[in-house]
Amino acid sequence: AVGWKVQYAGSVEMQKRLTPHGHFAVRGALPRKLVKQVAAATYHQVWWPAHDRLVYDPDGEVPTWDPDALTYRDPDTGAALPTWDEALDAIEDDEDAEPAHVARLGTVDVKGVRGGSKDAEKTVRYITKYIAKDITDAVTPGSRAQEDHMARLATELQILPCSPTCANWLLYGVQPKSAKATLRAGRCKGKVHQRRTLGFTGRRVLVSRQWSNKTLADHRTDRKAWVRALLALSASGNDGQAVTANEGQADGADRYEYELASRDDPDVPPPHVHFLRKIAERQQWQAQRDAAIQRLQQVSATKTHAA
Incomplete structure (x- = not known):
């Protein structure tokens, strides 16, 4: 939008309401209106099979592995579950299909800072203080309502799929990508399912190559x-x-x-x-x-x- 590669440096932290937000310094004189327009037009779609309704109870009977056919089967009917590729093909054939997730940027607050000013030094301290903090420092519950909210999120994370290879896909009647016999439905070992991460395991410190070369x-x-x-x-x-x-x-x-x-x-x-x-x-x-x-x-x- 501005005609050059934007230079940025910043970090991501978790708010008390368990929503990640970032603090970034961006070089250059950018119109605030343009920045907000770009933010409003920025989104990311995840085209995965539907997983808004459990097909199998994680505490009950779940699909079992067939070592001869190298596939997972329904515990009652014995029918093979659709593979990951078959589930994606079904999405492409459905004209009314919608993405499983759509991520958008929320509120964007833009502040101009001049180099060498007091505001610049204050802004640098404000941004860099989050680099040394752990992602879970801000999520320690301070009330019963926050504890309940964290517990609900942690419980939901236990059954949500985190990637195409996640074992939790079996709970929704779909075989994970590259399925194997060692998968346990509802027992994915990915860090995203852990209570201490609360779904956020990405990089916390983000610096463009152009910022420091x-x-x-x-x-x-x-x-x-x-x-x-x-x-x-x-x-x-x-x-x-x-x-x-x-x-x-x-x-x-x-x-x-x-x-x-x-x-x-x-x-x-x-x-x-x-x-x-x-x-x-x-x-x-x-x-x-x-x-x-x-x-x-x-x-x-x-x-x-x-x-």
Whole structure:
């Protein structure tokens, strides 16, 4: 609409009413009327088989797997359920068919901000504070009504299909895409069904390539470099040049040699031990980073006081 690739950066969070909303900074002088027109014309359709009515009770008899025919069958009649492709073909043949979901943007609030102004600094803080927050931080129920609302949503998520391969399609009389014998109707393991995610498992931080001309891998590399510099600077005890313990050693193949380990390898710990070690390692890293930040803050405060 404006003639160039829009540069944006922002994050998504969950409101207390359990509706996701986003905060984004967009570069360029864009007319507010145009932005609202584009938002009003933006939508996304999901053409899936109908799943507004359960065909099978998740707590009762559900379709069973036929290992000979490699298909799921009705528990009473023994008839094979329509495959995913057959269900999609039925939608195409139905002239009155409607999309299963239509997602649209809600209220859009546009505010102009000039670079270098106080409003710019305030806006940046407002947007970036959500980057460090967990998606569930804002959904802790504060009343009985909110608890009931969250419980209803969590219950509904248990039976809704999350993708073409979701096992919950069996509850609606349709075989999931790439159906296999291990599927359990109403027991999909996808994160979208979990109470802690409440249906939102997408990327929270969204940055266009044009904003910084960097990929996600580039940002991760920058973050690692920042942490290493922070730890080295804190260990040096001053704000001058610090020498790291691994200086002169290149990351990657020069430092490590990799080989595929077997299950019975004596050097490979049991899974639960491996996970506990990884958790302890991450906790140790985080403690070192927090301690480094605190030491640098104390040094900075001391120098400011002396000056």
